[in-house]
Amino acid sequence: MQKLGETARGLGERAKDLGGKAKDVTKRSGELLEVARLKFDLNKLEKEMDNNLQALGELVFRRDKGEEDLDGEIDRLLQGTRKLDGEVKSLNEQIKKLQPKPLVCPQCKLELPAGGRFCSYCGKLVTEEKEEHNA
Template sequence: MEIFQKIGETAKGLSDKAKEVTKRSGEFLEATRLKFELSRLEKELENNFLSLGELVYRRYKGEEGLDGDIERLCESTRKIETDMLSIQEQINRLQPKPLVCPQCKIELPAGGKFCSYCGNQVASEKPAGES
């Protein structure tokens, strides 16, 4: 009877680990999708800046009636910047930055409390929502 209990506990442990792997792979895929979207927005932002520069130069040369186009491009650019910040925040939540030793600036492994290089104690911060 005891062997069946051990097998059950092992199976439960494996099931929990499988759920964690599935969750992490889903987070990785979502972060990759968000990075792709961020890249797309960066290109769109660059195109807006180029177009704005062209419109401002044409206005400088004396062409009239460009103020509406410039205003629309500025509003579009502001929205893109806001969207990019939101996406970057989502990426940071999915892939938090690792702890870095404040003394020697070496990246620490997850859950590290002391720097493996200099021995300095590092204050670990828990991610938001974790207790």
């Protein structure tokens, strides 16, 4: 009976561990989905910004050739482009916060390639727990 109780407790502990890991996986997949959405939004903003910059260049060139009454349109495009630039920077910061930080060898301080567990320079085993502790 005692052995059966110990086995049940052991299974209970493993189930708790798996439950915690499942929550981590769910959280991580949500973060990856959010990063994908943010990158999609970023791509749209960057295309819009490229269009604004191209239009600005054309307007400045036309003004240089002597065409008048373009200053208002140039100012409008400049303001819109500044706003887009701020939104692009904000999205880049959000993406940076959500993306995982690469593991760094605590001994050499070299960054490991994605998925790496051993330092390619000194061979030391690097784990996420150690990296989080050293961060």
